[in-house]
Amino acid sequence: MNGVLTTIVGTFVESWQELRVHRGRVVLSLVGVTIAVASLAVVVGFGALAEKATAALNEQYGGRPATFSLTASSSTGDAVADEDALFAEYRAAADRYDVRWTSEAMEGPRKVQFPDGVADVYTRTVDPDYAEMHRVRMASGAWFTEDDRGRLAPAVVVNRAFLERLGDPDIVTHPTVRLPGTPGSVAVVIGEYVTSEYDTEPSMYEMARSVASTGLTADPDMGISRSFEVWVPDHHAKQLAKRIASDAERASGGAVEVSADRMDAAGTVDGDPLGPLRYVIAAVSVLVLVLGGLGLLNVSLVSVRQRIREIGIRRGVGATAGRVFVAVLLENVLGTAVAGAVGVMLGAAVLSNGTVRSAITSGADVGGAPFPLEAALVGIGAAVAVGALAGLLPALVAVRVKVIDAIRY
Template sequence: MITGFAASIVEAWQELRVHRVRVLMSLIGVGVAVCALTLVVGFGNMMQKGLADSYEQQGGRAATYTLSIYPSETEMSDSEAEKIRTALGATAERFGINHISAYGQTETTVPGPAGTVNASMYVVDPDFNVMRRLSVDHGRWFTSGDAANLSPAVVADETFLSDYGIDPDSLPATIELSGSPARTATVIGSVPSAGYMEYGEIYVLNGQETEFASDAEAVTEFEMWVPPEVGEELRKQVANDLRRQLPGFDVSADRTDFAADIDETLGPVKNVLLVISILILFMGMLGLLNISLVTIQQRIREIGIRRSFGATSRRIFFSVMMESVVATTIAGAVGVLIAVLVLKAPLVSEFMFDGASAPQVPITAVIVGMLVSIGVGALAGLIPAIVATRVRIIDAIRA
């Protein structure tokens, strides 16, 4: 069976070589259509991955819920902040929540060697970088042991390090803090700059924010990352458990990640491009079908002779069908190769991803392109193959 299949492919290739001028233009159309379809699928998946990474850095991974916890009638004090941290730890352990972090933001200043350095300060916990996909380019991120350091740990972005005059390769490095007596902090790692912020950014551990800004208020918002399929039910249970542990506190929980917005952002564009690609593919298939029908009419004598030597209808059908499939597979492979080269081009990374590292070309796009090219060949070869099976020996004699 395998030998017969291989022989059919070789035979189909020989026929294509004989009729290459007739099928060339139609195969160009098929190749262009497959290339366009692969580009649509590839661009869509790459943009979805890039957009998902961007959204997760801004709002957390799916599903991230923000817990707002603050006293109902009094100001937040250090003792109440400690109560919140204790309650959150107990709740996370009770419900098996592996990732939970404080999230507070304020503006601060740091005395630098060449003058005051302004910075946006984020108050977080060690889990924050996993929840927000923060990549540390130099040094390291926080660990649970950093809370006990005499010199508070800091993770800064590239803009802050540049403004302060610190070479990222020299980390860890010491910076001065405002206030009296003189204090220092240790920059243990650096992260990429957001690019759209006016000032640099620094990340400090929850509970140490007053070391960097004496007027900083205790964090009242916390983020938890949970599986999306149980997120809504878990949100209610966590909120109720915190209310039980913290009487006199207002507790609310809402989903704040942007995962649901990705399909809304890319969906219409992907659908329009996909429809255009399918139309191009359909036109290419019609062209190949017309060429195949004309070719079959000119091969009646050849097919009749084959029938006279004992070729069965099944053999004739499969042979003609394979000619079309082999042709579109070759054209599709060329189209897919061109699409992959385009997707991997440096211009794509610079234009589509703002110079950031582009996601890998999805294997899904390659598989879809090849399957579609094979399917088009099968559809385009179906009618000519049926016509070929109805050729009689007498038709060959008359031809």
């Protein structure tokens, strides 16, 4: 056991010493490998970040897998007579099937009195579960709770553009805003939710079935739509959503028709929308990696030919063919491993830059480490593989060196 360990350690030491002796040529040959690995790491990291950002943005707007929207229409073509009763049936049906996450969702313009005048603000009227279903993140303050339904001064959660138009007050001061209407009301801003830097128009959330939403009905002419959302397990999701819709239809006595449509991107988008771009960039990176490997191969062959006498002497004093083969092969593997580590660090520096990361993720919260682990593993793995392939031919040449010819060289 000690002999095997000594052989392994000795081989690594010999390979590292050779790298130090020929470091000039090795460094020049590994520049291409370093650049290629950095490019490859950036490509893989870009793909991972973009995929997470796309999923986060899709879930923000369409909901988590699997989210269904239940919408009703009268069997006679008229407006649904009693929407509140129908939505109560939705909730009862969801409870019957142990569906934990549900939310009413009505969206459209709502008049808000700002210091500079009245404006139509895009408003979503939702239940507290909506935040979990759509990954709503808070920048400050708090999201709705069930206790907020009974507020005499209704609660609203707004975006940064809304606060700036309101005069940029501090959330902790409980700023108020007037909502004109019949009747009008004065709402309290309880929180600010996170939005993209490109979201420059004021928008807000208000609580469903609260004072703020009293008298607010879905008016298609005003662009207001009302639906009921359910987040169900992805397994048999379609069947479960249709059961809830069918139960609500039966409870209405056949007066309405309820449809269940899947909202989340996982149920509507096929394949990888970023795939073509990633494949093109990856192909270029692989090409650069191959060119770097060819340069390393050329330097390794020249180095072996210059060391024929040294190799012959080592064979003459007892070094086995296997020992020589592994030593020459490891010289390349160790060199490219170091180059790969440097390339990965360069890639990590690029992707960890706040401006670059924000451009890739569009401001979405993707979580995890600043640099994806899979990008680091792919970069190091590719570098080691190139080193092994580039060192294979020189190692075979070194093994075939005849001792007597090498000593005469």
